[in-house]
Amino acid sequence: MEIKTALISVSDKQGIEELARFLEERDVEILSTGGTYKFLKEKGIKKILNVSEYTGSEEILNGRVKTLHPAIFAGILASRESNEHMLELKKKGILPIDLVVVNLYPFKEGLIRNLNHDEMIELIDVGGVSLIRAAAKNYVSCTVLTSPSDYRQFMDELSSTGKISITTRAEFAVKAFSLTSEYDSMIAGYLKETSGKIGEFELPEIFTMDLKKEMELRYGENPHQQGAIYRWKGDKLSLLDAEILHGKKMSYNNYMDVDTALNVVLEFNIPACCIVKHANPCGVGTGENVNEAFNRAYTTDPISAFGGIIAFNRPVDFITANDISSSFFEVIVAPDFHDDALSVLKKKKNLRLLKLPIGEFNPYPYHNLLRVRGGLLVQESDWAVEDPTKWEVVSDRQPTDMEMEAMIFAWKVVKWVKSNGIVLATREMTIGIGAGQPSRVGSVEIAIKNAHNQGKYTGGTALASDGFFPFRDSIDAAAEAGVSAVVEPGGSVRDREVIDAANEHDMVLVFTRTRHFRH
Numbered sequence: 001m002e003i004k005t006a007l008i009s010v011s012d013k014q015g016i017e018e019l020a021r022f023l024e025e026r027d028v029e030i031l032s033t034g035g036t037y038k039f040l041k042e043k044g045i046k047k048i049l050n051v052s053e054y055t056g057s058e059e060i061l062n063g064r065v066k067t068l069h070p071a072i073f074a075g076i077l078a079s080r081e082s083n084e085h086m087l088e089l090k091k092k093g094i095l096p097i098d099l100v101v102v103n104l105y106p107f108k109e110g111l112i113r114n115l116n117h118d119e120m121i122e123l124i125d126v127g128g129v130s131l132i133r134a135a136a137k138n139y140v141s142c143t144v145l146t147s148p149s150d151y152r153q154f155m156d157e158l159s160s161t162g163k164i165s166i167t168t169r170a171e172f173a174v175k176a177f178s179l180t181s182e183y184d185s186m187i188a189g190y191l192k193e194t195s196g197k198i199g200e201f202e203l204p205e206i207f208t209m210d211l212k213k214e215m216e217l218r219y220g221e222n223p224h225q226q227g228a229i230y231r232w233k234g235d236k237l238s239l240l241d242a243e244i245l246h247g248k249k250m251s252y253n254n255y256m257d258v259d260t261a262l263n264v265v266l267e268f269n270i271p272a273c274c275i276v277k278h279a280n281p282c283g284v285g286t287g288e289n290v291n292e293a294f295n296r297a298y299t300t301d302p303i304s305a306f307g308g309i310i311a312f313n314r315p316v317d318f319i320t321a322n323d324i325s326s327s328f329f330e331v332i333v334a335p336d337f338h339d340d341a342l343s344v345l346k347k348k349k350n351l352r353l354l355k356l357p358i359g360e361f362n363p364y365p366y367h368n369l370l371r372v373r374g375g376l377l378v379q380e381s382d383w384a385v386e387d388p389t390k391w392e393v394v395s396d397r398q399p400t401d402m403e404m405e406a407m408i409f410a411w412k413v414v415k416w417v418k419s420n421g422i423v424l425a426t427r428e429m430t431i432g433i434g435a436g437q438p439s440r441v442g443s444v445e446i447a448i449k450n451a452h453n454q455g456k457y458t459g460g461t462a463l464a465s466d467g468f469f470p471f472r473d474s475i476d477a478a479a480e481a482g483v484s485a486v487v488e489p490g491g492s493v494r495d496r497e498v499i500d501a502a503n504e505h506d507m508v509l510v511f512t513r514t515r516h517f518r519h
Contacts, residue, residue, distance in 0.1 A: 001080075001098065001141070001143065001163050001164050001166075001169065002098065002162065002163050003023070003026070003028055003098045003099050003143070003158065003163075003164070004028060004029065004096070004098055005028065005029045005030075005031065005075070005095045005096060005097050005098055005099070006023055006028050006029070006030050006031070006097070006098065006099035006100070006101060007030075007031045007032070007051075007072065007075075007076070007097050007099070007100050007101065007102075007131065008020060008030055008031070008032045008036055008040070008101040008102075009032060009033040009036050009051075009101070009102050009127075009128065009131065010036050010101060010102060010103045011103055011104060011105055011106055011128075012103045012106075012148060013036075013039055014148040015148040015151045016036070016039070016040070016101070016148070016151075017039075017040065017043045017045075018151070019101065019145075019151045019154075019155065020040050020043070020045045020048070021043075021045065022155050022158075023099075024045055024046065024047045024048075026158070027047070028047070028099070029047060029049070029095065030045065030047060030048040030049065031048075031049050031050075031051050031054055031072075031095075031097070032048055032049070032050065032051065033050070033051050034050075037050045037051075051069075051072065054071065054095075055069045055071045055072065071092075071094050072097070072131070073130070073131075073134055074088075074089060074092070074094050075089065075094050075095050075096055075097035076097045076100060076131065076134045076135050076138060076142055077134050077137070077138050078094075078096055078138075078141065079138065079140070079141055080096065080140075080141040081140070081141070096141075097135075097142060098141075098142060098143065099142070099143045099144075099145070100131055100132070100134075100135035100142060100143070100144045100145070101144075101145045102128050102131045102132050102135075102144070102145075102146060103128070103146055103147060103148075104125040104128045104129065104132075104146075104179070104183055105122075105123045105124070105125040105128065106123065107120070107123045107124065107125070107183065107186060107187060107190075108186060110123045111186075111190065117194060120190065124187055125183070129180050129183065129184075132144060132146055132176045132179065132180055133176070133177070133180055135173075135176065136172075136173040136176035136177050136180075137173075139166075139169040139170055139172070139173035140166065140169070142169075143164045143168075143169050143172060144169075144172050144173060144176045145172060146172070146175055146176050146179050147175070147179075150172060150175070153168070154168075154172075181208070182212065185208055185209075188208075203378060207367075207376070207378060209232070211230040211231065211232060212230060212231050213228055213229075213230050213231075214228075214229050214230060214231045214240050215228065215229060215249075216228045217229060217249070217250070217251060217252050218249070218251060218252075219251075219252065220252045221252055221253060221256075227252040229250075229252075229255060235366065237356075237358065237359075239255060239258060239259060239262070239354075239356065241356065242333060242354040242355060242356040243354070243355040243356070244352060244353070244354055245337065245342065245346075245353040245354070245355050246342070246345065246346045246351065246352065246353040247331075247349075247350070247351055247352030247353060248350075248352065250331070250352060250354075253278075254309065254330060254331050254352065256279050257276045257277070257278070257279055257308070257309040257330075257331070258276075258309055258311065258331055258333050258354070260274075260276045260279050260280070260281065260309075260416055261274045261275070261276040261281070261309050261310065261311030261333065262274075262311045262333060262356070263416055264276075264281055264284055264311065264412075264413060264416050265311045265312060265313040266313065266358070267412040267413070267416075268286055268313060268412065270286050270287075270288075271286060271287055271288065271289055271290050271292070271293045271312075271313065271314045272284070272285070272286045272293050272312070272313050272314075273285050273286075273290060273293035273294045273296070273297040273310065273311070273312050274297060274310070274311045275297050275298065275300075275305045275308045275309065275310050275329075276308055276309045276310075276311070277304050277305065277307065277308040277309070279418065280417055280418050280433070280435045280436065281413060281416055281417055281430070281433060282300060282301045282304035282305055282308060282433060283296075283297035283298055283299070283300030283301055283304075283305055283429075283430055283433075284297050284300070284413050284425075284429065284430045285297035285298075285299070285300070285428060285429040285430070286409070286428050286429070287428065289314075289317070290312050290314045290315070290316060290317060290320050290334075291317065291319045291320045291323065293312070293314075294310070294312075294320050294323060294324065295323060296428055296429035297310075297429065297430070298323075298327075299429065300429065300430045300431060300432070300433065300450075301432075301433070301450055302327070304450075305327065305329075306327060306328055307328055307329065307330055308329055308330065309329070309330055309331045309332075309333075310324065310329055310331070310332045310333070311332075311333045311334070312332070312333070312334040312335070313334075313335065313358060314334070314335065315334060315335055315336035315337060315338060316332065316334045316336075316337045316338065316341045316345075317338050317340075317341055318338055318340040318341050318344065320341065321337075321338075321340075321341035321342075321344040321345050322344055324345065325344055325345065325347070325348060328348075328350075329351060330350075330351070330352065331351070331352040331353075331354060332345065332351065332352070332353055332354065333354040333355075333356055334354070334355065334356070335355070335356065335357050335358050336355055336357070337353060337355065366380075366381045366383075367379070367380070367381070368380070368381050368382075382415055382516060382518070384514055386411075386512065386514060388404070388407075388408050388411075391487070391510050391511065391512050391513075392490070392510065392511045392512075392513065393508065393509070393510050394490070394495075394499050394502075394509050394510065394511050395499060395502045395503055395507060395508050395509040395510075396503045397503075397506055397507070397508050398508070399485055399508040399510065400460065402427060402460035403460050403462060403484055403485040403508055404485075405427035405460070406425055406426050406427045406460045406461060406462035406485060407462040407464065407485050407486075407487040407508075407510060408427075409425045409426070409427050409428070409429075409462070410423040410424070410425035410430070410462045410463065410464030410487060411464045411487050411512065413425065413430060413433075413464070414464040414465065414466045414516060415466060415516035415518065416518065417433060417435045417466065417518065418435045418436040418518055418519070419435075419436070419466055419467065419517045419518050419519060420434075420435075420436070420437050420438070420439065420440045420442070420443040420465075420466065420467060421433075421434070421435055421436075421443065421465070421466040421467075421516070421518065422434040422435075422440070422443040422444050422446070422447040422463065422464070422465055422466075422474075423447065423463070423464045424447045424448065424451050424461065424462070424463050424481075424483065425461070425462055425464070426460055426461060426462075427460060431451045431461070432446075432447040432448060432449070432450040432451030433446075433447055433450060434446035434447030434448075434450070440465065440467065440469060440470065440474055441471070441473045441474045441477060444463070444465075444474045444477050444478060445477060447463070448477065448478070448481040451481070460484065460485070461482060461483050461484055461485070462483065462484070462485040462486065462487060463478050463483045463485070463486045463487070464486075464487045464488070465486070465487070465488040465489075466489075466515065466516040466517060466518065467488070467489060467515055467516075467517060468488055468489050468490055468491045468492040468495070468498075468515075469488060469492060469494075469498045470492050470494060471494060471497070471498075472494070472497050472498050472500070472501035475498055475501040475502055475505065475507070475509075476501060476505075478507070479501075479505035479507055483507070484507060484508065485507065485508035485509075485510070486502065486507060486508065486509050486510070487510045487512060488509075488510075488511065488512070489511065489512050489513060489514055489515040489516075490511030490512070490513060491511075491513070491515070495511075
């Protein structure tokens, strides 16, 4: 397709002078609007006509209406293959527009600059979006450029072939519709926030995702799979905002594990540490400081911790850095690192250090997504606010304070363990974790097996289960291992059998009435 007439209306003037001069040299008639017209005239572009002169209609409403005119949109939307369309344009004296160069008002930049509401409303582009959509719809007859990064490709192809291929026009059209979709989604998110709807979970009839590629990853879960990470706008706490202080680029699996580890430590308002391997916690600890928290987490399962991911909810100090350096880990994420801690950890060449300030994080519901054949499963995130004072003690024996604290600790952790999930814990640390088994008793047996040092803990060892116990076998196994308190959702048809087993062993059994499956 040859280019004879172009419409240029841009907010971002980068590269536009070179493009306009290129078009002028090829005798292309240029139509332009207010600020762009003035800019190009000042740069010496002569073969240019103001849109107002062309349409005979001046800009009105302080520039809100510039290009919204039938002469403009008919020129863009007319099919060159339709004799009827072309005759109608000729009859009305309308030029076919072969090229539309438009980028949009900088709404995103306005958000970053924290402009007031009235200023943000003025940054909602109407005419630009309409022009882009019209040109992209009619890509068979019109080329649309929406970014300065596309100008060079356009100029090179026009220079070498004298026209723009249908393949290239389609490519530009895809970019155009992606841009307008992202732009509209950003505006909708802003209006939702300013209307007080942010933080309210909903499952809309039409689910749109405002995603932008942040970076391509070396590969996905496995080397034969492609992978990338996209930014989901609106999250109050984003892994993509983490500052990499040391180490190479994060991998797909690193991001998966860091997300789990971070979610676990966010459950606690005291110093906490979580070590994750293959998306499962393998050790969690709390303490008066991060050093106590780390050593308690590491003690749970030092073998599984090797090559794992560590998350802290407090800055990492020198003593903790020294303890960490004696083993191999892939990633450490923390709100900050002391300078002397960095000097120790940066000696580990293959260790990634991520600084991610947590601040006063308040969990809020967001969308969890899972692709299935032919669809997308969407659910609310598992950030249920739970009140242990409302848990139901169903056993004859009441829990001691120590047992209650241990059950609360274990319950916070088990929600992040792959189902069937079992956690053995004291009030300060996990001592055994069983994950991902098809049978619940199988996960119980693994957790007990992993609790190598359980014998030294007395009075207050608790077991948490993410789902109810269908039989009494898990209670019997826990009692034999020395567990004194169990917390689970309840809800099995055999709850009575499970309660009787707990009473036989003089154990505490608590029902939360909330399930925490994680697949």
